[in-house]
Amino acid sequence: MRRKADSWYYARPSDDLVARRSPPYFDYGDLVTVSGTLRRPEPFGGFDYPAYLAAQGIAGIMSADSAEIAGESGGWRKWPYSLRGRLSESIEDTIPYPQSALGQALLLGLRGDLPPEMVQDFRGTGTPHLLAISGLHVGVLVVMFLAASAWLFGRRGFYFLAVPLIAVWAYALVSGMPPSVVRAAMMGSGYLVAVGIGRPGSILPALALSAGLMTVISPEIVQRVSFQLSFAAMAGDALTQPFIPRWSPESTAPSRSWWAPLALPMVRAPLMMLIISWSAMLATWPLLAFNFREVALPGIIVTVLALPAMPFIMAGTLAAAAVGLVSTTLGQFIGWMVWAPTSYLIELVKIAPKWTLQTDWAGNWLVAVWYLALGASLLLLKPGRLGWLWSRVKDQAGELTRRPMEPAKTLPIITGAVFMTAAAIALWWQVGTGGDGDLHVYFLDVGQGDSALIVTPEGRQVLVDGGPAPDSAIRALSEAMPEGDRSLDLVVVTHLDADHSRGLIDVLDQYEVGAIVAGTESSTASMYAQWQAGVERNKVDVVSVHQGYALDLGSRVVAEVLNPRSGISGGGSANNDALVLRMTYGSVSFLLTADIEAQTESLLALMGAGIESTVLKVAYHGSKASSTAGFIDAVGPAVALISVGGDNSFGHPNDEVIGRLMRQIGGENIYRTDRHGDVEFVPDGVELWVETQR
Structure with missing residues (x-):
């Protein structure tokens, strides 16, 4: 069997099926006839496999030597999977391996082609969340389409918000509707609607609404660790939102140095990423310790170093895949540009230390005590309640950031674009200059x-x-x-x-x-x-x-x-x-x-x-x-x-x-x-x- 588009398919199809279809031969919605013995799943290696399957509505498993197609269905739900497969193939055609495998994972949630050693590198550095489509990925998509919509239609009117809204849910469908994407799509939709009516506010109400809707539709989802981790991470970021100093574009004090507009965003951006990563780690640590019996220690720092590459990888992979559907040659040129940030991320997790803390001792008590302590700490840190020190730090940080920023607004984008273009030219030169004179x-x-x-x-x-x-x-x-x-x-x-x-x-x-x-x-x-x-x-x-x-x-x-x-x-x-x-x-x-x-x-x-x-x-x-x-x-x-x-x-x-x-x-x-x-x-x-x- 082989994995393709996040499903398992037999690698030995019948000859007539080979003649009619391209790999992977079996499609979403096919009605198949199989013969075998249905059996109960068994736990293995300390992993409760039966409970894992039960949370997905699966009660039994079967091994079959062959499968025959008895009919086709799927209706409208078939096209997202078909598009997902075509985009996946386009990524393979336009981006070199293993960068293409990482692009498939980050953009489409398809991890079947990732080299095992790369998966282990992400796990060992505490960054497997980067491989799981989540709010980060959907957020990048929202920003991309919001910017494109503003450029095409202006910042007012129906299309300004309708385009990114449609794009978010189309992406959710194509990615297979995992809980993290559904949650992010709901929150993104709430944000876009709030912007439309002029009332953008806290993240927590949108998070609570999306959690409520998802559990009403599928109550068993609360048992999934992925659901728990996804919402815990987002809740951690939401609860620290009031403590994050906001950037004020307006100048309240003249800049004393010519380089200040350039230096400030370079200082503030890593600081923001560090705070966000730290808050997500604090919120998910007990769940990781309890469910996986180990916690990777370098996760925060590696995540901060990895995040700047994510928008370029997401945008570039999407562009290469989309263009590749029309012209493989043009798609490959874009793919060469994606190679640079993707290779950076691969090398980052490869060379980062793999330090882990074993947590076999973690039990239910840890989860309960940790979240009670975390909630109490947030209440105490609220300004006016023993939080005067934090308020003082926050005010000083906010004062530092109230500087003219207009000259530096586009600096990260321009720098990244120049870097990716230079890497593409260097890669093209390397590929096109022929051999080295040796056999x-x-x-x-x-x-x-x-x-x-x-x-x-x-x-x-x-x-x-x-x-x-x-x-x-x-x-x-x-x-x-x-x-x-x-x-x-x-x-x-x-x-x-x-x-x-x-x-x-x-x-x-x-x-x-x-x-x-x-x-x-x-x-x-x-x-x-x-x-x-x-x-x-x-x-x-x-x-x-x-x-x-x-x-x-x-x-x-x-x-x-x-x-x-x-x-x-x-x-x-x-x-x-x-x-x-x-x-x-x-x-x-x-x-x-x-x-x-x-x-x-x-x-x-x-x-x-x-x-x-x-x-x-x-x-x-x-x-x-x-x-x-x-x-x-x-x-x-x-x-x-x-x-x-x-x-x-x-x-x-x-x-x-x-x-x-x-x-x-x-x-x-x-x-x-x-x-x-x-x-x-x-x-x-x-x-x-x-x-x-x-």
């Missing part, structure tokens, strides 16, 4: 499967196979290729077994592919129907090759096709009919053997010196069905590479195969993707350098 051969860690990227000295890029998962090649390519590069000169598919070709389908959808090189494509292969649909959908030319063909990749890099042999079958085995390449660069050579078995190895061994190679990509993940002693002797490798998944159920690589390789080249010259991660070979035509990911 790079990457064997990518895609789990139990095969995938290799060849980058020639001129910068041509050739992908050989794509691994076993829909996004396996996408994730690996994001590390190996330049940021923002979405083009491949050639895609080579050795055979259509899922562990080699499933990941290529997403590559065809998300990358600009010049052509496809393939050997024998059997219509009985497990991925044949989906592969053909992907090729036709993306209109990529396919060149069929066999022994005797040669691919001239430029810069003296030549890949000779050794298998399949024209007119000779591999005895009914798709593995033995797989495409085998021998690539040479000067005196250094690579033998890419796909999943061939002993039968084809013996035929290739008859070629003698024609298969001798410096680097051997061990066939069939090191299976005992391949890598015979005679074949290894005929190849005479100096280095061997095994593409294999850790702790796989097939027992790959086989101990006997490892023994043969060790006798030939020694254990220090055997590289494995499950142990070394991505393995990069850099030859200069005579010598060979090797670099591993770990």
